[in-house]
């Protein structure tokens with residue numbers, strides 16, 4: 001029986017688990033993926049990292065920026081992206097607001113959650129399919145039938161992944177109100193392709209391009225520009241929400257080909273023939289514009305407490321909001337030690 005089980009090892013769940021651990025709780029973080037980080041995703045190709053979720057970190061909360069800089073240990077590329085082309089929309093409306101700090105991580109954005117996860121008990125490759133109240137607290141069951149027990153529970157997944165678990169807590173105080181509130185918000189899909197080009201391919205003269213009138217592409221990112229001297233040109237192409245939604249259930253090869261062709265129309269014919277590609281389907285990439293709540297939510301279920309954190313639960317959305325909401329939830333849950341039974 002753990003004090004708290006955190007479902008979701010993204011930035012929100014990890015920061016929450018860190019706060020709870022510091023307060024003396026016995027915490028277990030569970031995630032269905034084989035590594036922590038959630039949407040802060042990086043993949044390595046021949047030793048060269050490439051980001052395919054968020055492409056850089058931005059924020060203005062000094063504690064958040066300090067946490068990223070500390071986690072990245074000199075790996076930060078401050079002010080990236082410097083060379084921005086086009087007047088299309090960035091992923092997060094605030095990304096280029098005045099006073100917003102921006103940085104890329106040379107080792108890839110996943111270095112941030114990886115650092116947050118250091119020293120935390122993680123149970124990976126464990127997809128949670130149901131949660132239920134038990135006599136002593138809460139039980140959490142995995143797709144393989146394993147049962148984990150916790151006195152308290154934190155849900156730290158994408159909004160749409162969180163809602164079925166909230167709905168399952170029939171005797172949770174305030175459940176219907178919370179569900180009604182959560183149903184007001186929506187996450188956007190994003191189809192993404194990472195493309196590697198042969199040596200000698202032209203190097204684009206931008207870090208990020210946001211096309212204005214392109215129904216397919218939301219952005220083109222020159223990943224190699226984060227890593228001067230990288231052996232090959234690597235690009236990440238991210239599709240616009242509507243285009244992504246229309247193709248979400250189509251075979252990956254089909255939309256990946258279309259997205260590369262759309263990029264080639266902007267970059268030149270060389271971009272139409274990558275040496276390799278990796279396509280990823282983000283069903284829930286980020287929240288729609290201006291979707292945000294002021295803080296994390298909490299429900300009582302018998303003697304247990306169930307907290308909800310994530311990018312929805314702090315102003316501004318995105319990674320900063322995920323981190324802030326996780327920290328705030330940990331603070332709140334630790335404020336009443338008797339209830340947490342620490």
Ligand SMILES: Cc1cc2nc3c(=O)[nH]c(=O)nc-3n(C[C@H](O)[C@H](O)[C@H](O)COP(=O)(O)OP(=O)(O)OC[C@H]3O[C@@H](n4cnc5c(N)ncnc54)[C@H](O)[C@@H]3O)c2cc1C
Pocket residue numbers: 007008009010011012013030031032033036037038039040052053054055056058090091092095126127128129156157158161190192238282284285286287309310311312317318319320322
């Ligand atoms: C393409 C893309 C572009 C983005 N651009 C930006 C940007 O420019 N700026 C910005 O700030 N943010 C951006 N974001 C959003 C940002 O990545 C997220 O807001 C943030 O990472 C969310 O963190 P989180 O911890 O709330 O959720 P997540 O990172 O989604 O973590 C949730 C975790 O829960 C796990 N999980 C889900 N269901 C289960 C289950 N049933 N059982 C066990 N584990 C489960 C998942 O595997 C995941 O690891 C972007 C995201 C994407 C995908």
